[in-house]
Amino acid sequence: MVNNVTSYSGNGLRDWLLQRVSAYVLGFYLVFLLCVYFLNPSIDYALWHSLFANIWVKLFTVLALLSLLVHTWIGIWTVITDYVKVTGIRLLKEAIVMLALLTYLVWALVILWSM
């Protein structure tokens, strides 16, 4: 049960549920991007820029980014706890992954609000 300290929500069932909720958000976001592509196969900069300048697209993107953080953390945590048996190394890898994901989130927010 010691592993639960590092799991995303500290509760297996809640992690399971969050993995589903975040999967739906990411799935819908992917379908949304696919629709954009199929409606505008020869997408240019003006359209691409105006797409992400739209506040609703921005909000959907932020929602997808938060889901990506949760989804990736739970997924990679599961993989690491399966294969990395040495506690110190496991904690180190988990910390690196979590810090990387947080950095990506902040980076993505900066990208969206400095375009």
Next chain:
Amino acid sequence: MNKPQPVNLQLTSMKFPATAIISILHRASGVILFFLIPFILWALAVSLKSAAGFQQLHAFLTTPVMKFILWGSLSALVYHFVAGLRHLLMDFGFAEGKQSGKVSAVITMSIAVIIIAVLGVLIW
């Protein structure tokens, strides 16, 4: 107690069931996608910054080597998405049996292969 141990390690006689292959590839594609995140964010930043950046990224991603890497990356995404849909269907009680699970694994793989092939056509 010193009975000879049975030696039956004929590796070629062992094979993973379709459900196991589907599962490990879902995991592998997820790990690949995690490592792709910084590259995707970099591409997003460059493409949104300026029209020149958008053009440069387009030129970069349409070189033969990058087309192949792009196809591989999108394949991981498509596979992870389709295999994930199978999990969501199982949440609703579909394909939870041994046989139906095998069938859904084969269907999942077929759908993924078809979409990945279509992606290849779209990219080249």
